[in-house]
Amino acid sequence: MRVLRSSVVAAVSAVAALTAVSGCAEKSDAEGSDAIKVTASDDKCEVSKSSFPAGHVKLAVKNKGDKVTEVYVYAPGDRIVTERENIGPGTKVEIAAEIKAGSYEIACKPGMKGDGIRQKITATGGGAPKKRDPELDKAVAEYRKYVLAQAEETIPAAQKFVDAVKKDDLDEAKKLYAPSRIGWERTEPVAESFGDIDPKVDVREDGLEKGQKWTGWHKLEKSLWDDKKITEDDKKLADQLMADLKDWQKRVGTAEITPTSMANGAKELLDEVATGKVTGEEERYSHTDLVDFHANVEGAEKSYELLKPVAAKNDAALAKELDKQFAGLKKLLDEYREGDGFKSYDTDTVGKDDRKKLSDAVNALAEPLSKLAAVVAK
Structure with missing residues (x-):
């Protein structure tokens, strides 16, 4: 869910976990190379190059501000080409992306909110495109099938949830809420790339932009668990969802x-797991965060598994580390299973020590995973 949650930002900034999540531990070897240097501060977004050849592009990002920031590359219509969130003050990260010839904008978002401070950039064509490993073409094709399948599976699950809301069946709606979100959570970055869908279906109340009406899953979540009633407006919101x-x-x-x-x-x-699920902010009323957590990990692992043949060929040590960290995180998550789902993610059930273990496991995976894009781009 790509929204600002001020309490999360403050919490993430205050704990050591931010180091791994935001990329403090990432070594940016792009400096001094042909990378585009992006220097972000609380009131500026400076870009070293406004024009560069299309193809594999590296962004060397440095946050010189006092706020946690994020950096996006937008195509026309605010379609997200690539991004990196949760870049802590004083940290550096490297982002690898494939960018086609055309006009774009780089946006820095201090405080992780709003449209950001933007700079226009141009990817120039003309050169012969780098020949891609056939294994990568296969990975993209298989991932596209996966994304489509997740969307198709979400529709009937969401329809059951919506039907329960419209029937005033509070208990049934609660039961169907978390399962209706699994496909979305597995493939959220693709859904978010369109720019306008995520704010409609997955925004938190404290992530609303000025003048934005609160719609989507989490508005209904609040009604079901916090208000403990379904209104006529909720039924309309269910149809809109x-x-x-x-x-x-x-x-x-x-x-x-x-x-x-x-x-x-x-x-x-x-x-997403580190800033929303581990903190308990994502599903603050239903406490179904572990369902989302697991779906996020499943989606991340699917991408990795499809890219693994090339990743292992280009960097066997990284692939071995990713195998280890994915296995460790999944094993830890299994400890919190309950029946066909997961335990409630409330502080009585999953306390401070448990959350620290989960956070550490996420961070241990996030650090090597941040290197995957550069490895497959070799």
């Missing part, structure tokens, strides 16, 4: 997917 999800289903097949966007998306999913 269904319409927005069907729009997502129709459009997801047109998403631009590349090997680097798959790798970066896997890292984004881990960032």
Whole structure:
């Protein structure tokens, strides 16, 4: 869910876990190379090059501000080409991406909110494109099938949830809420790449932009668990959620997917876990965070598994480390299973020590996963 949660930002900034999540531990070897240097501060977004050859592009990002920031590359219409969230003050990260010839904008978002401070950039064509490893073409094709399948599976699950809301069946709606979100959570970076769908279906109340109406899953979550009642407005919002999800289903097949966007998306999913699920902020009323957590990890692992043949060929040690960290995190998550789902993610059930273990495991995976895009781009 790509929204500002001020309490999360403050919490993440205050704990050591930010180091691994935001990329403090990432070594940016792009400095001094042909990378585009992006220097972010609380009031500026400076870019070293406004024009560069299309193809594999590296961004060497440095946050000189006092706020946690994020950096996006936008195509026309605010379609997200690549991004990195949760870049802590004083930290550096490197982002690898495939960018086609055309006009774009780089945006720095101090405080992780708003449209950001933007700079226009141009990727120039003319050169022969680098020949891609056939294994990567296969990975992209398989991932596209996966994304489409997740969207198709989400529609009937969401429809059951919506039907329960419209029938005033509070208990049934609660039961169906978390399962309706699994496909979305597995492939969230692709859905978010469109820019306009995520704010409609997955925004938190404290992530609303000025003048934005609160719609989507989390508005209904609050009604079900916090208000403990379903209103006529909720029933209308349920219909709107269904319409927005069907729009997502129709459009997801047109998403631009590349090997680097798959790798970066896997890292984004881990960032989602670190800043929303581990903290308990994502599902603050229902406490179904572990369902989302597991779906995020599943989606990240799917991208990695499809890219693994090339990643292992280019960097066997990294692939071995990723295998180890994915296995460790999944094993830890299994400790919190309950029946067909997971335990409630409240402080009585999953306390401070448990959350620290989960956070450490996420961070241990996020650090090597941040290197995957550069490895597959070799």
